[in-house]
Amino acid sequence: GDSVTQMEGPVTLSEEAFLTINCTYTATGYPSLFWYVQYPGEGLQLLLKATKADDKGSNKGFEATYRKETTSFHLEKGSVQVSDSAVYFCALSDMGTYKYIFGTGTRLKVLA
Amino acid sequence: EAGVTQFPSHSVIEKGQTVTLRCDPISGHDNLYWYRRVMGKEIKFLLHFVKESKQDESGMPNNRFLAERTGGTYSTLKVQPAELEDSGVYFCASSQGLAGQETQYFGPGTRLLVL
Numbered sequence: 001g002d003s004v005t006q007m008e009g010p011v012t013l014s015e016e017a018f019l020t021i022n023c024t025y026t027a028t029g030y031p032s033l034f035w036y037v038q039y040p041g042e043g044l045q046l047l048l049k050a051t052k053a054d055d056k057g058s059n060k061g062f063e064a065t066y067r068k069e070t071t072s073f074h075l076e077k078g079s080v081q082v083s084d085s086a087v088y089f090c091a092l093s094d095m096g097t098y099k100y101i102f103g104t105g106t107r108l109k110v111l112a
Numbered sequence: 113e114a115g116v117t118q119f120p121s122h123s124v125i126e127k128g129q130t131v132t133l134r135c136d137p138i139s140g141h142d143n144l145y146w147y148r149r150v151m152g153k154e155i156k157f158l159l160h161f162v163k164e165s166k167q168d169e170s171g172m173p174n175n176r177f178l179a180e181r182t183g184g185t186y187s188t189l190k191v192q193p194a195e196l197e198d199s200g201v202y203f204c205a206s207s208q209g210l211a212g213q214e215t216q217y218f219g220p221g222t223r224l225l226v227l
Contacts, residue, residue: 045218098168101157
């Protein structure tokens with residue numbers, strides 16, 4: 001079945017460092033791909049998405065490109081801030097049933 | 113526009129008791145989903161409503177879990193009787209479209225602790 005694999009956390013970075021959180025997927029067909037973020041004490045918020053191969057999603061300085069050839073959707077940000085500290089979830093949508101399949105989440109901690 | 117809301121935000125109960133979680137989706141969203149994250153693992157799908165009908169309940173762990181969506185509006189998820197392994201965060205999400213490219217909007221979650 002479909003699955004999503006994320007890099008293990010936690011990831012600890014200094015402010016203004018470059019961020020990459022790896023995400024790879026296994027799916028039949030061509031799912032849409034998403035990154036959600038959960039800030040401390042809050043719910044899940046959509047960060048960005050891509051619906052077809054080579055699409056790039058971007059928001060708040062974060063970017064991710066839908067790579068069909070490597071089945072990846074890595075999240076990147078050029079310069080992280082303390083306020084980016086959160087748990088990041090990669091997800092895909094199952095084309096047949098519409099449910100989301102999530103990765104395990106990656107906790108990011110940014111130090112001032 | 114109000115987002116997805118969930119009640120309660122936290123619940124602590126003893127093993128064997130009953131708990132009912134509620135979700136109010138975004139107005140006009142026909143699709144409503146329940147998910148669960150247990151002990152820091154991945155968020156897992158439980159079930160999907162389209163209006164008042166259960167479209168997919170393949171993720172429901174066992175018959176101690178009962179979900180309803182009265183009149184196609186809010187939904188409840190009842191756990192009876194609760195077991196220790198039911199502890200986790202229960203998320204509700206809603207969406208408008210039917211295609212696989214839809215965006216699901218999530219609520220803040222209900223944190224359930226079974227002692």
